[in-house]
Amino acid sequence: MARDVNDQLTKYLTDAHSIEEQALQQLRRAPAIAGDPAIAKAFEDHRAETQMHERTVRELLHARGATPNVVKDVAMRAGGVGFLLFARLQPDSTGKLLAHAHSYEALEFAAYELLARAADLVSDESVAEAARRIAGQEHAMQERLAGLFDAAVDASLRELDDDARRGRILKYLSDAHAIEAQAIQLLERGPKLADDERLAQAYEEHLAETRDQQELVEARLHELGGRTNALKDAALRLGALNWGLFFAAHPDTPGKLAAFAYAFEHLEIAAYELLKRTAARAGDEQTVGVAETILEQERAAASRIELLFDRAAAASLEAVGAR
Numbered sequence: 001m002a003r004d005v006n007d008q009l010t011k012y013l014t015d016a017h018s019i020e021e022q023a024l025q026q027l028r029r030a031p032a033i034a035g036d037p038a039i040a041k042a043f044e045d046h047r048a049e050t051q052m053h054e055r056t057v058r059e060l061l062h063a064r065g066a067t068p069n070v071v072k073d074v075a076m077r078a079g080g081v082g083f084l085l086f087a088r089l090q091p092d093s094t095g096k097l098l099a100h101a102h103s104y105e106a107l108e109f110a111a112y113e114l115l116a117r118a119a120d121l122v123s124d125e126s127v128a129e130a131a132r133r134i135a136g137q138e139h140a141m142q143e144r145l146a147g148l149f150d151a152a153v154d155a156s157l158r159e160l161d162d163d164a165r166r167g168r169i170l171k172y173l174s175d176a177h178a179i180e181a182q183a184i185q186l187l188e189r190g191p192k193l194a195d196d197e198r199l200a201q202a203y204e205e206h207l208a209e210t211r212d213q214q215e216l217v218e219a220r221l222h223e224l225g226g227r228t229n230a231l232k233d234a235a236l237r238l239g240a241l242n243w244g245l246f247f248a249a250h251p252d253t254p255g256k257l258a259a260f261a262y263a264f265e266h267l268e269i270a271a272y273e274l275l276k277r278t279a280a281r282a283g284d285e286q287t288v289g290v291a292e293t294i295l296e297q298e299r300a301a302a303s304r305i306e307l308l309f310d311r312a313a314a315a316s317l318e319a320v321g322a323r
């Protein structure tokens with residue numbers, strides 16, 4: 001039995017290694033397309049940290065007689081490039097890049113928090129200690145990125161006249177609508193995959209909120225004269241992001257689902273932080289109000305999931321028969 005749990009811990013380390021490989025790929029290119037010196041510097045600084053994370057995880061794998069999963073790493077690296085290509089294709093790539101990076105750091109944080117809990121369960125102190133240390137650095141990076149929302153909005157709005165700024169609000173609203181559509185898809189599957197009563201309940205309750213959020217966003221979009229076409233366009237644009245595919249490739253455990261849902265909440269948080277600031281700069285207080293209402297719910301959902309990481313880690317090991 002203990003052996004199964006150890007195999008599972010090795011598998012989690014392999015996953016963590018893939019995540020770091022993808023992070024490195026993204027961070028190699030991110031500074032050049034950041035569009036703002038402070039944001040570029042945050043990416044550059046985190047690249048050195050990420051190199052250390054990759055090495056730490058690789059050494060932990062070697063200590064267990066395992067090697068990083070090369071095939072999977074290659075696939076993940078390709079995904080990383082796609083992620084950045086997506087950001088570059090957008091007219092306001094600074095905001096998009098920041099939103100996705102904010103979400104990615106949340107994914108890393110959650111992955112290491114879950115890894116630490118799995119290590120606790122098999123009393124592997126060296127993995128638990130490394131995972132907690134790295135989780136702290138991922139979280140700090142996420143906070144640094146959260147401190148750069150203003151800079152991102154400034155960079156995005158620079159050189160735009162009033163009309164174009166108003167157009168930007170419409171675009172953010174239609175993007176938000178598409179993000180909520182993805183959230184609904186994710187949360188509809190959540191309760192079945194959660195393998196834990198309280199996690200299932202958290203997903204279910206946030207699903208109801210998410211449907212309301214989508215309506216709120218749509219209503220505001222229509223008040224501002226946005227077209228339904230804009231909604232379709234946004235859905236297509238977000239298709240490139242493909243969180244759905246990312247998830248389909250990693251469907252295995254309640255822990256992955258929790259980490260993914262937690263990261264998704266942080267994508268939403270970033271999207272609404274950017275919308276809120278863009279609307280505020282255009283004097284659109286109603287849209288600011290919509291963004292604030294939704295932001296509160298996204299933050300609460302993220303905290304609720306984080307508080308259930310213990311249960312997610314335990315449910316994951318049970319789901320693979322390792323406990």
Ligand SMILES: [Fe+2]
Nearest residue numbers: 023105108138
């Ligand atoms: Fe990171």
Ligand SMILES: [Fe+2]
Nearest residue numbers: 183210213268
């Ligand atoms: Fe949402």
Ligand SMILES: [Fe+2]
Nearest residue numbers: 265268298301
């Ligand atoms: Fe959400």
